[in-house]
Amino acid sequence: MRTPVEHCEICHGTHFTGVGSRDRSGKPLRTVVCEGCGLVFSNPRPSTADLRAFYRESYRITYKHSWQPSLKHIYRGGHVARQRLRHVMPFLTPGSSVLDFGSGGGEFVFMLRELGHDARGIEPNVGYAEYSRDALGIPVQIGGFDEAQVQDESLDLVTLFHVAEHLEHPVEAFRKAAEWLRFGGRLYVEVPNVENQEIWPTSRFHEAHLYNFNAATLAHAGRRAGLHPVSSFPSSDGGNVSAVFVKTKSDFENLPAKLPGNADRVRRILRDHNVVSHFFTVHPYLRPLRKLQRYLRERRGIACYTDGQGLLRVAVKKWRDEEGSAEGPVW
Numbered sequence: 001m002r003t004p005v006e007h008c009e010i011c012h013g014t015h016f017t018g019v020g021s022r023d024r025s026g027k028p029l030r031t032v033v034c035e036g037c038g039l040v041f042s043n044p045r046p047s048t049a050d051l052r053a054f055y056r057e058s059y060r061i062t063y064k065h066s067w068q069p070s071l072k073h074i075y076r077g078g079h080v081a082r083q084r085l086r087h088v089m090p091f092l093t094p095g096s097s098v099l100d101f102g103s104g105g106g107e108f109v110f111m112l113r114e115l116g117h118d119a120r121g122i123e124p125n126v127g128y129a130e131y132s133r134d135a136l137g138i139p140v141q142i143g144g145f146d147e148a149q150v151q152d153e154s155l156d157l158v159t160l161f162h163v164a165e166h167l168e169h170p171v172e173a174f175r176k177a178a179e180w181l182r183f184g185g186r187l188y189v190e191v192p193n194v195e196n197q198e199i200w201p202t203s204r205f206h207e208a209h210l211y212n213f214n215a216a217t218l219a220h221a222g223r224r225a226g227l228h229p230v231s232s233f234p235s236s237d238g239g240n241v242s243a244v245f246v247k248t249k250s251d252f253e254n255l256p257a258k259l260p261g262n263a264d265r266v267r268r269i270l271r272d273h274n275v276v277s278h279f280f281t282v283h284p285y286l287r288p289l290r291k292l293q294r295y296l297r298e299r300r301g302i303a304c305y306t307d308g309q310g311l312l313r314v315a316v317k318k319w320r321d322e323e324g325s326a327e328g329p330v331w
Contacts, residue, residue: 002044008034009041009171009211010221011257016043019270024203031205031212037220038262040194040212042205051168052144055124059208067127068135069105074308075301076294077107078315084108084161084190085115085319087242091186092117096156099180101148101173102163103140106132107312113138114316122148135308145173150180157181159188162240164221165209174225174245181247187227191218193234193241195269198283202275216262218243223255 007014013036020031032043046054061067069077085108092098096117100109103121105128112119121140123129132140141148145167158177164170177187194212196204205212213221218241219232227245234241278284305311 001047001050003047005041005043005045008036008039009169010034010039010217010224011037011259013037013258017263017267019267020205022202023205023207025207027207029205029207033263033266035263036257037217037259038214038264038266039217039221040266042207042210045168045210048168052124054208055144055166056126056142060125060128063208068131069128069308071302071305071308071311072298074105074107075298075311077105078111078312079301080161081108081111081312082315082319084159085111088157088159088186088188091157091188091244093156097154098157098159099150099155100159100161101145101177102160102166103132104128105308106136106138106140107308108159108161109138109140110136110309110312111316111319114313115319131308136312137309145176148176152179153182155180155182155185157186157188161188161190162192164189164218165191165206165211165213168210170211171221171224174222174227178225178227178245178247183247183249185247186230187222187245187247188242189218189222189245190240190242193238194266195234195241196239197269197273197281198237198239198287200284200287201273201278204270213241214262214266215241215243216259216265220259224257 011034013034015035016032017035019033019040023029030043031040033040064073094116098112098117098119100121103109103123106121109119109121121132123132123140123142124144126142129140129142132138158180167173191213193214195214215232215234219229222229222243222245228248230244230246232243
């Protein structure tokens with residue numbers, strides 16, 4: 001059952017323009033852009049009850065074809081976790097208190113704990129959360145933001161890596177994260193970039209992604225939650241966009257709701273990035289090579305291991321050995 005969205009999550013606008021009718025698999029999915037701020041989202045979308053059941057029981061099976069992560073997925077998650085460590089380490093001191101919401105298989109939390117931080121996770125999916133607790137031995141709660149048991153002003157850092165696009169109410173989630181943070185604490189958010197030019201044009205919209213952000217809408221979502229954006233930036237390949245927010249005592253009550261011109265920008269980018277134009281770039285020709293490279297790297301990476309802990313401890317050791325190098329750690 002899908003229900004219509006009556007107002008924008010960020011600016012509460014009610015004027016939407018269609019920008020898509022199919023998801024990446026070709027199934028019907030109406031996607032719109034808010035004319036007030038440029039936020040792109042699915043409309044209509046599943047009910048709250050359906051969303052909760054989907055992420056608790058079905059999401060990982062649908063997209064990973066597994067109730068719990070395989071060794072390949074743990075290796076891949078560890079590789080990504082090392083990249084994420086590079087981004088968050090400037091905000092941490094020894095023993096920092098960190099919460100990773102949407103912790104997946106637990107690789108990022110495990111590595112933070114191995115590095116001496118008081119890290120824990122919250123994961124809506126039962127299978128992945130149970131793997132994190134049973135196989136990796138890390139503290140992970142099962143549930144969503146409204147079910148989380150976290151003491152207010154107890155955390156130095158909250159991370160949401162590829163989570164906000166799945167949430168029914170991301171601004172409310174950011175606001176809840178702000179309650180958990182100490183003053184001066186950071187919220188680090190990473191999401192897919194709706195302006196991504198490398199993706200195949202017809203694969204942009206995802207049934208499980210309720211929202212599609214760019215740097216402007218992601219930063220504004222944090223402001224609307226009462227957080228101060230320190231920075232908002234795309235990844236080097238443009239595929240993702242990240243924002244860092246700090247909890248301050250500033251008053252955001254009179255913050256303007258709209259983002260003039262952002263909807264025009266997003267529509268123009270989506271219109272100009274089409275199948276014909278994409279064939280005149282290098283991206284469709286490099287993509288198979290990159291997939292092959294990843295496949296071979298993963299085969300080599302898991303060949304000597306039978307459990308996730310052993311595999312991830314090697315990643316932590318390499319992080320320690322290479323920390324501070326000019327190019328950053330590579331695994």
